Amino acid sequence: MRLPRVFDRRRRRYEKLVTEHLDGVLDAAGEARLQQLLDSDEALAVEARELDAVTALLRAEPLVEPPRSFALPYAPARVPAPPHRGPLRWMQAATATAALVLVTLIGVDLVVTPAAVSEAPESSTATAEQAPAASQAAPPPDAPAIDSAFADGAGQDKVQPFPLTRSLAPEPEPAPAAGRSALDWAQLGFALATAALALGVALVSWRAARSRA
Amino acid sequence: MPVTSQSTPDRDDLEWARRAQEGDLVAFNAIVERYQARAYNLALRMLRSPAAAEDATQEAFFSAYRHIDSFRGGSLRSWILTIVANAARDALRAPSRRRTTSLEAYTEGGDPGGPWADPGPQPEEQALRAETSRQVHDALDRLPDDQRLVVTLVDLEGLDYDEAAQVARVPIGTVRSRLFRGRSRLRDLLRPVLELSGDLPRQSNGGAQGED
Numbered sequence: 156m157r158l159p160r161v162f163d164r165r166r167r168r169y170e171k172l173v174t175e176h177l178d179g180v181l182d183a184a185g186e187a188r189l190q191q192l193l194d195s196d197e198a199l200a201v202e203a204r205e206l207d208a209v210t211a212l213l214r215a216e217p218l219v220e221p222p223r224s225f226a227l228p229y230a231p232a233r234v235p236a237p238p239h240r241g242p243l244r245w246m247q248a249a250t251a252t253a254a255l256v257l258v259t260l261i262g263v264d265l266v267v268t269p270a271a272v273s274e275a276p277e278s279s280t281a282t283a284e285q286a287p288a289a290s291q292a293a294p295p296p297d298a299p300a301i302d303s304a305f306a307d308g309a310g311q312d313k314v315q316p317f318p319l320t321r322s323l324a325p326e327p328e329p330a331p332a333a334g335r336s337a338l339d340w341a342q343l344g345f346a347l348a349t350a351a352l353a354l355g356v357a358l359v360s361w362r363a364a365r366s367r368a
Numbered sequence: 369m370p371v372t373s374q375s376t377p378d379r380d381d382l383e384w385a386r387r388a389q390e391g392d393l394v395a396f397n398a399i400v401e402r403y404q405a406r407a408y409n410l411a412l413r414m415l416r417s418p419a420a421a422e423d424a425t426q427e428a429f430f431s432a433y434r435h436i437d438s439f440r441g442g443s444l445r446s447w448i449l450t451i452v453a454n455a456a457r458d459a460l461r462a463p464s465r466r467r468t469t470s471l472e473a474y475t476e477g478g479d480p481g482g483p484w485a486d487p488g489p490q491p492e493e494q495a496l497r498a499e500t501s502r503q504v505h506d507a508l509d510r511l512p513d514d515q516r517l518v519v520t521l522v523d524l525e526g527l528d529y530d531e532a533a534q535v536a537r538v539p540i541g542t543v544r545s546r547l548f549r550g551r552s553r554l555r556d557l558l559r560p561v562l563e564l565s566g567d568l569p570r571q572s573n574g575g576a577q578g579e580d
Contacts, residue, residue, distance in 0.1 A: 222418065
């Protein structure tokens, strides 16, 4: 059973080749492939001959003579040419690039910043957990008084251990600000550039539409 | 006859276009004289009404003059035919503005050959040619719009694939496939004519393969 044409690659190849052959734009290799197809399938060969006859009939048709001349009796008002699309295309490309960079930077920020944030609690927890050990190893001058207060069970409802340990722990080092700051500045810069370019594209497009109207 | 290629722009065309861009109406009308037959034929094929085609062609040339500064080189022929095709599309979208002298009026009325017929005295051969011509154009009119447009552009107007793609506003591959389908359908529609002229062997069952 013959496959439907849509799925018949051989058929589609034949249609392309025979059309180009009829229009005189088929190269030598294509002509050879077409000939091979026609030699192997008589039905295709007949169809190609019929299409050739139809095309010849069409091309023999003379143009219909216009009923009158369409020469303009007067010069109508001219429409100024729209601005060349070269700059507009360049600006559109630049806008797209800037927007892409901006999105990439935001993506990097989203990936990097949570990591930095997730590291910070760990380090502060670790510092807090290490604090008692640190206080044992090298107790600060006022530590014994507090430890003794817990030791005798007094004042447990007044003094919360966590704030105490936090207050005893050395302050966690702030996350390195330089990297984030540079990322922030880059994001801001590209956001401004994208906005400016998009505004420029809108202005140029508006001018072009206005001149066309 | 292979498709004529106008990949290298005609020097006269470019010179006339340049002068027209400077406001020279005579130069523009030289362009009109050169391309009005092609323009009218394209509009006629798209609109299938001589009156509507006349209106669309005139409108297209007015539009071409108004926008002549937009022409930036290349094929003037395809630039003009693109404007004609746009004007014809506009006319098709606004049927109330169209005058309704259809092509059928020519065949039903006193003019048996329609606009395709040779005027004046008709010897037998001319009458036969006129009848063939009428059948060819009747068959063209029975094609779907998209196929009729590309067949007209390539086979009647002689545009190459690039130009036809520009005018029809479709990719070249689409031009090629529409050409094949249009020609195949025409082969079926014109089988009696082709058999009569001896271009095709007579089929007893008339069973041409159907297209799409």
